[in-house]
Amino acid sequence: MSQALCTDILIVGGGIAGLWLNARLRRLGYATVLVESVALGGGQSVKSQGIIHGGTKYALSGALTGSSEAIADMPRRWREALAGSGELDLSGVRLLSEAHYLWSPGTLAGNLTGFFASKAMRGRVDQVKGAALPPALQDARFRGKVYRLAELVLDVPSLIARLAALAGDGLLAGACIEPLREGGELVGLSVDGRAIRARRVVLCAGAGNAGLLAALGIEQPQQLRPLHMVLVKAPTLRPLYAHCLGGGTKPRITVTTHPAADGQWVWYLGGDLAEADGVARDEAAQVRAAQRELGELLPWVDLSGAEWRTLRVDRAEPAQSGLVRPDNAFLAAQGALLVGWPTKLALAPDLADRVVASLERDGIRPGDRPALPALPRPSVSPAPWDSLFA
Ligand code: FAD
Numbered sequence: 292m293s294q295a296l297c298t299d300i301l302i303v304g305g306g307i308a309g310l311w312l313n314a315r316l317r318r319l320g321y322a323t324v325l326v327e328s329v330a331l332g333g334g335q336s337v338k339s340q341g342i343i344h345g346g347t348k349y350a351l352s353g354a355l356t357g358s359s360e361a362i363a364d365m366p367r368r369w370r371e372a373l374a375g376s377g378e379l380d381l382s383g384v385r386l387l388s389e390a391h392y393l394w395s396p397g398t399l400a401g402n403l404t405g406f407f408a409s410k411a412m413r414g415r416v417d418q419v420k421g422a423a424l425p426p427a428l429q430d431a432r433f434r435g436k437v438y439r440l441a442e443l444v445l446d447v448p449s450l451i452a453r454l455a456a457l458a459g460d461g462l463l464a465g466a467c468i469e470p471l472r473e474g475g476e477l478v479g480l481s482v483d484g485r486a487i488r489a490r491r492v493v494l495c496a497g498a499g500n501a502g503l504l505a506a507l508g509i510e511q512p513q514q515l516r517p518l519h520m521v522l523v524k525a526p527t528l529r530p531l532y533a534h535c536l537g538g539g540t541k542p543r544i545t546v547t548t549h550p551a552a553d554g555q556w557v558w559y560l561g562g563d564l565a566e567a568d569g570v571a572r573d574e575a576a577q578v579r580a581a582q583r584e585l586g587e588l589l590p591w592v593d594l595s596g597a598e599w600r601t602l603r604v605d606r607a608e609p610a611q612s613g614l615v616r617p618d619n620a621f622l623a624a625q626g627a628l629l630v631g632w633p634t635k636l637a638l639a640p641d642l643a644d645r646v647v648a649s650l651e652r653d654g655i656r657p658g659d660r661p662a663l664p665a666l667p668r669p670s671v672s673p674a675p676w677d678s679l680f681a
Contacts (some may be wrong), residue, residue: 299322345441468503469619527592578599
């Protein structure tokens with residue numbers, strides 16, 4: 292039987308939500324243990340596009356409301372953390388792009404009028420031309436308008452690795468997680484037979500939250516929104532980080548560019564292409580749809596030697612009516628148990644704020660931090676732009 296442990300806060304799930312929260316709590320002096328059942332970052336987090344949204348996508352549809360303005364402050368908070376002067380020290384995390392771009396291939400759609408007028412967007416959108424265009428759009432045949440947004444794009448694998456380093460000795464690989472109760476009250480969890488007592492247990496397990504909540508007998512409905520993403524790798528690709536606008540309120544495609552281990556760039560394609568119609572397509576049809584889109588939008592890019600892959604992944608969130616996207620990070624509490632979904636990688640700081648506020652409200656202050664014994668450590672997940680082309 293493994294040695295029993297005691298900690299202030301026991302976190303389940305080593306995606307961006309759990310790892311960010313863990314690092315933030317440790318910085319505040321809390322003793323923490325984080326349990327991961329597969330690989331750090333390997334749920335949605337390393338499969339994300341790494342955009343630190345400031346709300347642009349939501350302003351586009353007129354949905355950036357007062358209640359969702361938490362997101363407008365996220366680029367600043369992340370920027371400070373990356374500079375080593377913020378709430379966490381993320382110096383060393385690779386910044387892929389200082390800006391994300393909004394690209395309208397034709398004339399501006401009417402709905403952009405409201406977008407530019409929106410309070411949250413004021414002073415944060417600049418049109419760019421000529422040499423200031425993203426490298427992949429610098430071609431004589433390029434037509435359209437491009438706006439630079441104050442949104443960063445991060446290399447998520449290096450972010451996960453940095454947060455794993457900030458977790459120190461507090462990471463634990465564990466697959467079988469069961470409630471630990473005393474007198475009917477939750478006092479911690481049993482992880483692969485090892486009892487871990489904690490003053491609070493925080494579930495940040497993404498899609499895994501549903502199973503954990505069911506095992507705890509707690510009702511908190513979750514929704515899964517599927518995506519069918521496309522990856523294309525070619526020696527001719529140049530960096531592009533942009534939402535390409537179609538006629539509707541959602542980007543037609545969202546392109547981010549990621550470094551493969553062999554030095555080539557991989558374009559990662561999401562947006563409308565990866566939503567419902569894309570989910571319904573099989574892999575070959577989805578690749579053909581992506582080839583059509585890129586052929587129409589970027590005809591000067593030579594994709595004759597490109598390799599194509601697709602990736603299916605679900606976004607996991609608290610249930611909303613009509614499968615709409617939730618506005619903010621979500622946290623619910625019941626006794627010693629908290630459960631959270633950031634709903635966006637960018638909103639991990641917002642989720643951590645909510646947990647810290649809940650601890651403060653309940654008078655849970657940092658206790659002693661006894662050294663932990665050597666624990667089996669979870670591995671860090673490889674990035675899809677490496678594993679899928681291996
Ligand atoms: P996850 O990253 O899924 O992590 C959950 C972790 O819990 C996993 O490591 C899993 O193995 C572990 N786990 C599960 N069950 C258990 C268990 N029983 N015991 C122990 N551990 C368990 N957001 C943005 O802000 N910007 C973007 O550009 C962006 N792009 C995206 C692109 C795609 C294709 C997708 C799918 C999402 C994107 N998102 C983006 C959303 C973002 O990725 C997620 O909101 C965020 O990563 C969720 O983080 P998480 O830590 O809650 O979940």
